[in-house]
Amino acid sequence: MAASVPFIDLHPMTALVKAQVLDRWAGALSRCELVGGPAVRELEQALAARLGQAHAVACSNGSDALILALQAAGVQRGDHVALPNLTFWATFEAVAQLGAIPVLIDIDGDDLQLDLAALARAFEKVRFRHAIAVHLFGWASARLSELRAFCREREIFLVEDGAQCFGVTSRGAPVLAGARLATLSMYPAKVLGGCMDGGAVLTSEPRLEHLVRSLANHGRASHYSYDHVGWNSRMSSAAAHYLLELLPHADAIVAQRRAAAARYRAAAASWRVRAFGPPAGVDDNGYLCVLTCRDQAAAAVAEQLAERGVATARTYPETIDQQRPAAGRFVLCEEPTVSRAFVTQVLNLPLFFGLSAEQQATVIAAASAVLD
Numbered sequence: 595m596a597a598s599v600p601f602i603d604l605h606p607m608t609a610l611v612k613a614q615v616l617d618r619w620a621g622a623l624s625r626c627e628l629v630g631g632p633a634v635r636e637l638e639q640a641l642a643a644r645l646g647q648a649h650a651v652a653c654s655n656g657s658d659a660l661i662l663a664l665q666a667a668g669v670q671r672g673d674h675v676a677l678p679n680l681t682f683w684a685t686f687e688a689v690a691q692l693g694a695i696p697v698l699i700d701i702d703g704d705d706l707q708l709d710l711a712a713l714a715r716a717f718e719k720v721r722f723r724h725a726i727a728v729h730l731f732g733w734a735s736a737r738l739s740e741l742r743a744f745c746r747e748r749e750i751f752l753v754e755d756g757a758q759c760f761g762v763t764s765r766g767a768p769v770l771a772g773a774r775l776a777t778l779s780m781y782p783a784k785v786l787g788g789c790m791d792g793g794a795v796l797t798s799e800p801r802l803e804h805l806v807r808s809l810a811n812h813g814r815a816s817h818y819s820y821d822h823v824g825w826n827s828r829m830s831s832a833a834a835h836y837l838l839e840l841l842p843h844a845d846a847i848v849a850q851r852r853a854a855a856a857r858y859r860a861a862a863a864s865w866r867v868r869a870f871g872p873p874a875g876v877d878d879n880g881y882l883c884v885l886t887c888r889d890q891a892a893a894a895v896a897e898q899l900a901e902r903g904v905a906t907a908r909t910y911p912e913t914i915d916q917q918r919p920a921a922g923r924f925v926l927c928e929e930p931t932v933s934r935a936f937v938t939q940v941l942n943l944p945l946f947f948g949l950s951a952e953q954q955a956t957v958i959a960a961a962s963a964v965l966d
């Protein structure tokens with residue numbers, strides 16, 4: 595019986611930094627450095643430098659980062675905001691939480707990101723002033739520069755949901771470097787995953803940085819006077835200390851995940867699947883191994899792999915427009931046939947920092963037996 599391989603295992607990542615983090619936490623506790631403080635500031639500077647932006651504002655999680663960014667971008671109740679029909683639910687939620695109306699756009703069948711042509715057609719019908727690009731699955735759109743230019747020329751404020759894209763580069767530069775306003779999630783399962791929830795908003799515009807920083811701290815002007823109605827989305831010092839210990843390992847983490855993702859894609863060439871990966875010019879971060887099953891039901895393949903000791907996931911099993919709480923809350927300009935077909939077939943194999951060569955060999959052998 596083959597060894598069992600989990601879909602994700604965070605032990606290798608926490609083991610990398612545990613001893614140093616405990617020292618840092620002891621120091622922070624003795625200094626009563628609890629919420630915000632120097633570690634959060636240092637993390638913000640490190641993230642901004644690493645992601646090619648002038649400013650990063652740390653916040654409680656990637657979902658808050660999106661709401662902060664959309665609010666700073668001027669989204670108001672009743673506004674239309676375009677976003678891809680294939681993304682994590684939080685992208686939709688952020689728009690809905692602000693009382694705005696999501697305009698769901700289909701994805702490109704090759705890179706699985708927002709389809710620029712579909713966005714352009716939707717814009718002819720719904721003159722939205724805001725859009726969200728999501729850099730999904732650990733890479734980014736082949737047409738990202740065109741998308742940014744399209745939005746700039748039409749005065750559409752483009753917010754980039756970078757929750758999954760830490761470590762992704764486009765023509766050698768961090769993919770978020772070209773964004774006007776972008777977000778990051780440091781949820782534990784992410785490539786730069788913390789030991790608790792965490793997020794950040796990135797920008798090079800000082801006005802947006804000040805606005806986001808104020809919104810994340812009750813809209814404060816000073817301690818008891820307020821410029822905005824914000825909320826509390828501050829980051830704890832403990833979260834920042836953990837991430838500061840992890841950051842020096844980020845290149846090694848990305849390199850290892852990227853290599854493992856490439857090995858899966860090479861093996862998948864002989865399987866009855868389509869394997870997805872970054873388009874030309876983009877280097878992925880190995881966040882996910884994304885396959886679509888060609889002639890077998892993805893759920894049945896998942897079951898057969900489980901019988902062989904390999905856990906899998908299906909990211910995502912439904913599109914946004916198919917989610918029950920979305921009903922009646924969005925605009926769809928045309929049938930999202932590409933995203934709907936994708937979700938019926940998608941299958942993800944185990945991919946995490948510390949996936950050993952033996953574990954990956956087990957997965958590949960099991961997948962070969964089921965999919966060859």
Ligand SMILES: Cc1ncc(COP(=O)(O)O)c(C=O)c1O
Binds near residue numbers: 681682781
């Ligand atoms: C695309 C996308 N957007 C937003 C989020 C929300 O991030 P968080 O879980 O940190 O709130 C996630 C993460 O789960 C995500 O994958």
